Amino acid sequence: MDLLKIYKKILLIRAVENKLDQLFKKGLVYGTAHFCIGQEFIPVVVSQHLRKEDAVTSTHRGHGHALSKDLDVKKFLAELLGDPRGYNTGKGGSQHVSSIDNNFFANGITGGMVPIAVGIAFANKYKQNDNVVVAYLGDGAMTEGYVLESLNMAAALKLPILFICENNFYAMSTHIKKTHSSDINKKAEAFGIKSALVPDNNYKLLYEIAEEFINDTRKGIPHFIEVQTYRHKGHSKNDQNLYRDKSEEQYWFNKDVALIIEDELLSNKYTIEDINLIKTEIDTFVDKISEELIQQGSDIDIDLFKHIYNETK
Amino acid sequence: MIKTYAQAIKDTLDEELMNDPNLFLFGEDIGVYGGCFGATKGLQEKYGNKRVIDSPMSEQAIAGLGIGAALNGLRPVIEIMFMDFITLIYDQILNHASIFSYLSNGEMKVPLVIRVPAGGGRGYGATHSKSLWSALMNIPGIKIIAPSNTREVSGLLRAAIKDNNPVIFVEHKSLYQIKDDVENAEDIIPIGKAKIVKEGNDLLLISFSKMVLDCLEVANKLENEGISIEVLDLRTVKPLDIETIKNSIDKIGKVIVVEEGFPQSGIAAEIIAQINEVCFYSLDGPIKRICTLEIPLPCSPKLENMAIPSKERIENEIRSMLNE
Numbered sequence: 001m002d003l004l005k006i007y008k009k010i011l012l013i014r015a016v017e018n019k020l021d022q023l024f025k026k027g028l029v030y031g032t033a034h035f036c037i038g039q040e041f042i043p044v045v046v047s048q049h050l051r052k053e054d055a056v057t058s059t060h061r062g063h064g065h066a067l068s069k070d071l072d073v074k075k076f077l078a079e080l081l082g083d084p085r086g087y088n089t090g091k092g093g094s095q096h097v098s099s100i101d102n103n104f105f106a107n108g109i110t111g112g113m114v115p116i117a118v119g120i121a122f123a124n125k126y127k128q129n130d131n132v133v134v135a136y137l138g139d140g141a142m143t144e145g146y147v148l149e150s151l152n153m154a155a156a157l158k159l160p161i162l163f164i165c166e167n168n169f170y171a172m173s174t175h176i177k178k179t180h181s182s183d184i185n186k187k188a189e190a191f192g193i194k195s196a197l198v199p200d201n202n203y204k205l206l207y208e209i210a211e212e213f214i215n216d217t218r219k220g221i222p223h224f225i226e227v228q229t230y231r232h233k234g235h236s237k238n239d240q241n242l243y244r245d246k247s248e249e250q251y252w253f254n255k256d257v258a259l260i261i262e263d264e265l266l267s268n269k270y271t272i273e274d275i276n277l278i279k280t281e282i283d284t285f286v287d288k289i290s291e292e293l294i295q296q297g298s299d300i301d302i303d304l305f306k307h308i309y310n311e312t313k
Numbered sequence: 314m315i316k317t318y319a320q321a322i323k324d325t326l327d328e329e330l331m332n333d334p335n336l337f338l339f340g341e342d343i344g345v346y347g348g349c350f351g352a353t354k355g356l357q358e359k360y361g362n363k364r365v366i367d368s369p370m371s372e373q374a375i376a377g378l379g380i381g382a383a384l385n386g387l388r389p390v391i392e393i394m395f396m397d398f399i400t401l402i403y404d405q406i407l408n409h410a411s412i413f414s415y416l417s418n419g420e421m422k423v424p425l426v427i428r429v430p431a432g433g434g435r436g437y438g439a440t441h442s443k444s445l446w447s448a449l450m451n452i453p454g455i456k457i458i459a460p461s462n463t464r465e466v467s468g469l470l471r472a473a474i475k476d477n478n479p480v481i482f483v484e485h486k487s488l489y490q491i492k493d494d495v496e497n498a499e500d501i502i503p504i505g506k507a508k509i510v511k512e513g514n515d516l517l518l519i520s521f522s523k524m525v526l527d528c529l530e531v532a533n534k535l536e537n538e539g540i541s542i543e544v545l546d547l548r549t550v551k552p553l554d555i556e557t558i559k560n561s562i563d564k565i566g567k568v569i570v571v572e573e574g575f576p577q578s579g580i581a582a583e584i585i586a587q588i589n590e591v592c593f594y595s596l597d598g599p600i601k602r603i604c605t606l607e608i609p610l611p612c613s614p615k616l617e618n619m620a621i622p623s624k625e626r627i628e629n630e631i632r633s634m635l636n637e
């Protein structure tokens with residue numbers, strides 16, 4: 001496991017989200033966003049085992065999924081800012097970033113991409129390649145009927161798809177104890193899908209299980225991982241987390257994967273100066289691209305009616 | 314060559330399965346059973362269960378599978394058993410299939426055909442008889458085709474399959490068994506083009522799907538009395554061919570729109586609104602619409618017949634408009 005690479009990617013995702021948060025507060029961004037700080041290690045770790053041709057479907061909380069699938073940071077930030085230089089020329093925004101080159105697809109309907117992820121996996125099997133699909137979803141999405149249909153479909157058709165449920169214990173303000181009466185990974189198992197639980201932000205366990213599961217998924221067997229994790233910020237931009245207990249928050253802040261990896265790097269060959277340098281480099285990079293985007297502006301015109309229908313032959 | 318509407322659909326699917334290895338069929342009971350109306354019968358036997366696939370009874374996942382497979386380079390033709398169930402996949406159409414091309418600026422495409430039977434006249438009752446095209450009409454990015462006859466169903470289906478966008482292909486339950494000679498039928502019929510199926514001078518009937526047949530019967534009957542009715546078959550409901558409608562109205566100022574959906578916010582309502590915008594001054598008077606009564610569709614033949622536009626109703630409305 002390349003800890004440094006994982007650490008840097010986590011910090012990059014964090015820096016982009018913190019920048020976005022800052023720009024929101026300055027009134028420079030329109031709309032809303034759902035921050036993934038605290039959970040971003042999941043796609044970062046999982047992506048260590050993915051290839052470019054593997055597809056990822058994402059959610060409303062998708063910044064980490066996107067950057068882990070190696071979307072270009074500047075083009076991605078541009079999209080969040082509603083800039084025509086963004087991946088979707090500003091039509092998509094935070095919840096609907098997609099890039100065919102990266103095989104990355106997101107949508108703001110909770111769990112809505114899960115049935116489509118199954119279809120992407122179906123096509124891979126049909127074409128007899130060994131690409132996999134990773135479908136991210138939340139604990140809330142796990143209560144949507146179409147997600148359950150999709151689990152059953154993937155199992156019945158034996159499709160090469162890995163479902164990853166980022167169980168952060170809340171769907172907006174609603175705790176899972178009000179919405180689930182059985183373990184999430186057990187639900188997937190009931191459909192005949194090999195499942196695993198990764199508790200407590202255990203990124204090392206996730207790394208191992210993801211490696212094994214992705215290898216087996218490539219052979220055409222669906223898998224499911226429930227990762228218990230926590231979002232550090234509110235559900236979306238302005239949420240104050242009034243429904244969360246402070247001691248619960250503290251418990252999870254102490255389990256922040258970025259901090260844990262940092263300690264590990266420090267106890268290896270890295271010094272605090274090395275770490276600070278990495279942080280500064282990443283922050284400077286994100287500052288620079290955001291300033292370029294804001295200062296240089298863009299006057300690209302977008303034809304509102306173009307591409308409603310795909311006119312390619 | 315004489316075929317039924319169902320056979321024409323099956324033969325087209327057969328040819329396209331043969332032509333394009335990336336095309337596959339997916340839906341509930343479309344294999345050995347052949348679909349509820351026999352439109353896929355024998356295809357699984359011929360192409361195997363990797364290309365003609367019996368799906369679980371999970372409409373949303375069926376739609377999602379079609380969308381995902383289309384995004385990933387295949388050409389799925391999925392089937393939803395009855396149009397009443399289109400509501401179950403509404404989210405997948407509205408919030409997913411229809412937005413990918415637009416948001417990706419044309420980099421992504423969803424060449425997906427959703428075959429679905431609509432319509433009443435079979436006594437299937439409130440949950441298996443509806444014609445819900447208007448629920449789909451205001452979704453940007455999709456197309457809706459509703460063939461009215463056996464000679465054209467094949468050309469329209471082939472156009473739907475070749476199109477690179479999500480197409481809802483609405484078949485009609487009462488048409489499946491209608492036979493016609495399909496010799497020299499058009500191989501492919503362009504989407505978005507209406508057709509004048511009978512010319513006339515006194516009054517224009519605009520319709521689509523099975524109601525075109527009823528309109529034609531009434532028009533032919535009245536022809537014997539010297540009443541000259543023009544009948545326009547939309548063929549494609551969306552995008553709507555308002556040009557062809559306008560051309561007829563510029564010639565004939567009396568218009569009735571006949572459709573099997575409900576009246577409020579229906580396709581007829583939309584057509585009337587668009588006519589108002591593009592050729593109001595060519596009209597002789599108010600446009601009428603004839604639609605299914607706005608009630609949950611009853612099952613008994615007597616009650617169902619009262620609810621769905623009948624030939625008598627069409628004839629009476631024509632006479633009363635001509636006598637005004």
Ligand SMILES: Cc1ncc(C[n+]2csc(CCOP(=O)(O)OP(=O)(O)O)c2C)c(N)n1
Pocket residue numbers: 060061108109110137138139140141142168170171172235
């Ligand atoms: C179908 C649907 N229902 C409701 C919403 C509004 N909504 C957005 S996110 C969310 C909660 C999602 O919870 P979860 O799946 O656990 O993901 P998390 O936000 O915790 O990452 C809700 C209710 C939505 N976007 N789509």
Ligand SMILES: [Mg+2]
Pocket residue numbers: 138139140166167168169170171172
């Ligand atoms: Mg959650």
